[in-house]
Amino acid sequence: MTSHAKAVVIGGGVVGCSVLYHLAKAGWTDIMLIERSELTSGSSWHAAGGFHTLNGDPNVAKLQAYTVQLYKEIEEISGQSCSLHLTGGVMMADTRERMDFLRLAHAKGRYLGMDTELITPSEAKAMFPLMDETNFVGAMWDPVEGHLDPSGTTHAYAKAARKLGAEIVLRNRVVELTQEVDGTWNVVTEQGTVKAEHVVNCGGLWAREIGRMVGVELPVLAMEHMYLLTEPMPEVEEFNTSTGREMIGVMDFKGEIYTRQERNGILLGTYEKACKPWSPVNTPWDFGHELLQPDIDRIAPSLEIGFKHFPGIEKAGIKQIINGPFTFALDGNPLVGPVQGLTNFWCACAVMAGFSQGGGVGLALSNWMVHGDPGFDVWGMDVARFGEWATLRYTNAKVRENYSRRFSIRFPNEELPAARPAQTTPVYDTMLANNAVMGDSWGLETPLWFAPKGSEPKDIVSFHRSNDFGPIGEEVRATREKVGVTEIANFAKYEVSGPGAEDFLNRLMTNRMPKTGRIVLTPMLNEFGRLIGDFTIAKAGDDRFMIWGSSAAQKYHMRWFEKHLPKDGPRGSQVRIHRFDQTLVGLSIAGPKSRDLLQKLVDVDISTKAFRFMDFREMAVGGAPCMVNRITYTGDLGYEIWMAPAYQRLVYKAIKEAGEEFGLVDFGMRALLSMRLEKNFPTWFRELRPIYGPFEGSMDRFIKLEKNDFIGREAAAKEQAAGPKLRRVSFIVDAADADVMGDEPIWAKVGGKDYGTVERPHGYGAPRFDAGGKEVRGSKAAEGASAVRGIVDGDWRVVGWVTSGGYAHYVEKSMAQGYVPAALAENESAGLFEIEILGHRRPARINVEPPFDPSGEKMRT
Numbered sequence: 001m002t003s004h005a006k007a008v009v010i011g012g013g014v015v016g017c018s019v020l021y022h023l024a025k026a027g028w029t030d031i032m033l034i035e036r037s038e039l040t041s042g043s044s045w046h047a048a049g050g051f052h053t054l055n056g057d058p059n060v061a062k063l064q065a066y067t068v069q070l071y072k073e074i075e076e077i078s079g080q081s082c083s084l085h086l087t088g089g090v091m092m093a094d095t096r097e098r099m100d101f102l103r104l105a106h107a108k109g110r111y112l113g114m115d116t117e118l119i120t121p122s123e124a125k126a127m128f129p130l131m132d133e134t135n136f137v138g139a140m141w142d143p144v145e146g147h148l149d150p151s152g153t154t155h156a157y158a159k160a161a162r163k164l165g166a167e168i169v170l171r172n173r174v175v176e177l178t179q180e181v182d183g184t185w186n187v188v189t190e191q192g193t194v195k196a197e198h199v200v201n202c203g204g205l206w207a208r209e210i211g212r213m214v215g216v217e218l219p220v221l222a223m224e225h226m227y228l229l230t231e232p233m234p235e236v237e238e239f240n241t242s243t244g245r246e247m248i249g250v251m252d253f254k255g256e257i258y259t260r261q262e263r264n265g266i267l268l269g270t271y272e273k274a275c276k277p278w279s280p281v282n283t284p285w286d287f288g289h290e291l292l293q294p295d296i297d298r299i300a301p302s303l304e305i306g307f308k309h310f311p312g313i314e315k316a317g318i319k320q321i322i323n324g325p326f327t328f329a330l331d332g333n334p335l336v337g338p339v340q341g342l343t344n345f346w347c348a349c350a351v352m353a354g355f356s357q358g359g360g361v362g363l364a365l366s367n368w369m370v371h372g373d374p375g376f377d378v379w380g381m382d383v384a385r386f387g388e389w390a391t392l393r394y395t396n397a398k399v400r401e402n403y404s405r406r407f408s409i410r411f412p413n414e415e416l417p418a419a420r421p422a423q424t425t426p427v428y429d430t431m432l433a434n435n436a437v438m439g440d441s442w443g444l445e446t447p448l449w450f451a452p453k454g455s456e457p458k459d460i461v462s463f464h465r466s467n468d469f470g471p472i473g474e475e476v477r478a479t480r481e482k483v484g485v486t487e488i489a490n491f492a493k494y495e496v497s498g499p500g501a502e503d504f505l506n507r508l509m510t511n512r513m514p515k516t517g518r519i520v521l522t523p524m525l526n527e528f529g530r531l532i533g534d535f536t537i538a539k540a541g542d543d544r545f546m547i548w549g550s551s552a553a554q555k556y557h558m559r560w561f562e563k564h565l566p567k568d569g570p571r572g573s574q575v576r577i578h579r580f581d582q583t584l585v586g587l588s589i590a591g592p593k594s595r596d597l598l599q600k601l602v603d604v605d606i607s608t609k610a611f612r613f614m615d616f617r618e619m620a621v622g623g624a625p626c627m628v629n630r631i632t633y634t635g636d637l638g639y640e641i642w643m644a645p646a647y648q649r650l651v652y653k654a655i656k657e658a659g660e661e662f663g664l665v666d667f668g669m670r671a672l673l674s675m676r677l678e679k680n681f682p683t684w685f686r687e688l689r690p691i692y693g694p695f696e697g698s699m700d701r702f703i704k705l706e707k708n709d710f711i712g713r714e715a716a717a718k719e720q721a722a723g724p725k726l727r728r729v730s731f732i733v734d735a736a737d738a739d740v741m742g743d744e745p746i747w748a749k750v751g752g753k754d755y756g757t758v759e760r761p762h763g764y765g766a767p768r769f770d771a772g773g774k775e776v777r778g779s780k781a782a783e784g785a786s787a788v789r790g791i792v793d794g795d796w797r798v799v800g801w802v803t804s805g806g807y808a809h810y811v812e813k814s815m816a817q818g819y820v821p822a823a824l825a826e827n828e829s830a831g832l833f834e835i836e837i838l839g840h841r842r843p844a845r846i847n848v849e850p851p852f853d854p855s856g857e858k859m860r861t
């Protein structure tokens with residue numbers, strides 16, 4: 001075993017081998033994979049080997065598509081077959097809601113270059129004759145689905161990596177990890193110590209234990225998972241012989257099952273409600289190529305529905321039931337990337353679908369390690385997306401919830417209950433008493449909207465406008481016309497201080513830093529000129545800055561800040577960063593009467609001249625020491641008031657009492673988001689993400705290329721000089737009873753012109769056949785769905801995608817934001833655009849100026 005390596009990958013499952021292969025492919029040859037036992041000794045060997053491209057997060061879906069495309073490549077390099085069966089597959093809907101869900105997924109697929117199609121149950125039956133199609137109302141066909149040999153695939157990655165120069169050490173457990181002062185890792189193994197610059201945790205079932213070696217509790221948990229294999233079935237053999245094809249894969253939401261052909265029989269797996277964690281606290285090191293005891297009672301309810309939906313399978317004898325553990329993070333997506341607070345310690349774990357995601361994970365992580373950036377928008381699987389609140393028990397509750405809901409629909413207004421409430425602010429009980437419907441905002445309970453007195457504070461989940469529509473409208477109107485108060489503890493808050501603070505921020509941010517007592521808004525870019533942050537920054541005093549950002553991005557941003565802290569030079573150690581988390585909480589008041597209200601609570605002059613728009617001041621509010629920003633996300637006259645938690649109840653009570661004479665109302669996050677829509681304000685992680693440049697994101701006025709050299713400046717200058725390809729725009733949509741949710745395709749009537757921003761379909765995948773064995777293309781779709789396949793329909797093209805939207809209650813319009821080719825971005829013509837909502841294309845029109853207070857006069861008064 002070599003004693004030094006640039007990188008040591010711990011774990012020889014499909015993910016570790018993929019990471020190794022991608023690092024080697026990127027040119028790192030002095031790399032090593034260390035495996036405790038043999039390759040595939042964790043969950044990889046007993047996987048069902050299914051793969052697909054669909055994922056709720058379009059960016060993760062893209063990486064899944066890459067994974068599937070990769071198999072040919074690794075087969076060629078390694079000479080090892082993956083036994084790929086690209087059969088295609090269907091997702092079956094048994095209700096209108098599930099069909100709506102499929103419509104959404106299908107619509108999303110249009111701009112992702114996915115070749116999905118909505119089909120009828122009988123069309124699905126033609127490809128999987130064991131089903132009783134009368135149980136279903138429709139289906140979605142995805143040609144890029146199939147199955148492979150898990151062991152062969154893992155070995156193909158490993159062999160390909162070896163051919164490119166990587167070393168693989170088997171039967172050697174990593175027992176300890178320590179780090180030298182210079183950052184070198186000591187990877188202590190049973191066979192000796194390896195010194196490494198980088199360490200990658202691909203420990204699969206033991207990823208949690210490897211995390212603990214460096215003092216990190218990763219939010220990952222293994223769950224037992226069962227699938228059964230039937231005896232050979234004559235129906236399967238007959239289908240294969242008569243059509244010359246294999247049966248396709250089927251996912252049945254109602255039964256919580258997936259099924260497909262395996263040899264001459266059927267494989268059927270379940271995601272049962274009565275799910276069971278495996279080794280919830282510690283994973284035994286001596287667990288090897290073993291299976292767990294099957295528990296048929298737990299999966300009986302799913303099987304009962306399965307046999308009803310697929311009566312052909314019920315008749316078959318069960319040959320074997322496999323029960324094996326595999327890992328999940330809280331939301332079912334992987335944990336990838338550098339761990340905040342550590343140097344050169346990387347994760348690629350909690351990969352629950354290693355054969356759909358392993359390739360994408362390997363590519364993104366190797367890019368990140370070799371080039372400093374994952375090269376894709378990997379937020380959906382970034383290890384930084386969960387906070388300290390994701391403890392062992394929290395993870396246990398959330399993973400069980402996620403597993404048992406794997407085939408359930410998540411409605412856009414649905415809040416999931418497990419592990420809640422976790423964090424609460426001092427006004428939590430008061431908010432409940434005010435009939436607030438609470439939501440989970442990065443582990444913190446946050447008021448979403450206030451239900452009318454006497455009614456149950458509960459969302460009726462739906463893809464359509466729901467029971468919050470009326471109350472949110474009232475919150476918005478009362479705020480815009482009088483004054484409203486809302487909780488804003490769910491923002492990220494940081495303090496950057498010290499003599500080097502201003503230089504540090506000037507290097508990181510695109511805007512100039514403010515003068516003392518003033519506020520600026522500023523994006524943050526990476527070296528490639530992509531948007532990685534959007535902040536409000538106040539200069540609170542000499543060498544002291546207060547920063548507010550997106551709550552969910554706290555660890556993501558801290559990781560970036562820490563990476564760029566000056567390491568040497570005279571001012572090097574003179575920058576301190578403090579993340580407040582919930583040690584600083586806030587309330588915001590907004591609306592034309594907010595100044596009159598605040599004036600009653602403070603003993604200083606806050607008139608327009610004395611306390612201007614974008615001013616920052618420390619002052620006592622209702623007797624409590626606070627920091628006050630004259631700014632609000634509603635786009636009205638308004639203030640953000642920040643205080644230590646011990647004062648929040650005092651300030652809230654003072655605001656409520658003083659506000660009575662002005663008609664003060666409580667408003668929640670949903671009203672806030674509705675108000676920002678009619679101001680065309682973007683949100684982080686929706687409109688602004690690392691796949692966009694600052695000019696594409698229409699953040700032009702915050703990019704000060706002429707100031708000092710900041711990270712990403714050169715790339716931003718190039719983007720500006722060449723002209724952005726895309727632009728973020730706002731639309732008014734002629735919607736009916738449902739608004740956009742995000743990720744809908746934007747169609748434009750552009751004739752023959754190709755604006756070149758939408759990915760083309762993959763151009764490969766399994767063709768679909770009817771019962772007579774004839775290939776089917778563009779058939780009549782189920783349930784009145786658009787019969788149009790792909791991204792072209794006569795003169796219409798899919799030219800972009802929606803990032804977010806909803807109903808703008810004050811201007812009484814359905815609105816959406818999204819990206820379109822720059823050449824179309826200022827075209828406000830009616831009849832040019834359509835946005836697809838739940839399968840129906842709705843007329844939409846760009847509005848360059850915000851429909852509410854376009855001149856911004858109200859917030860400046």
Ligand SMILES: Cc1cc2nc3c(=O)[nH]c(=O)nc-3n(C[C@H](O)[C@H](O)[C@H](O)COP(=O)(O)OP(=O)(O)OC[C@H]3O[C@@H](n4cnc5c(N)ncnc54)[C@H](O)[C@@H]3O)c2cc1C
Binds near residue numbers: 172356
């Ligand atoms: C029943 C079942 C069915 C499944 N079906 C599918 C499916 O159809 N499609 C799909 O995509 N996925 C499926 N999966 C999930 C799939 O198996 C996992 O996504 C995949 O195996 C994860 O791979 P991994 O490399 O992350 O982890 P693992 O396979 O667990 O590999 C981790 C490796 O790290 C090694 N290791 C750990 N600690 C150390 C240490 N300290 N020192 C050295 N080595 C160490 C282990 O020995 C192990 O080999 C299924 C899983 C199960 C259980």
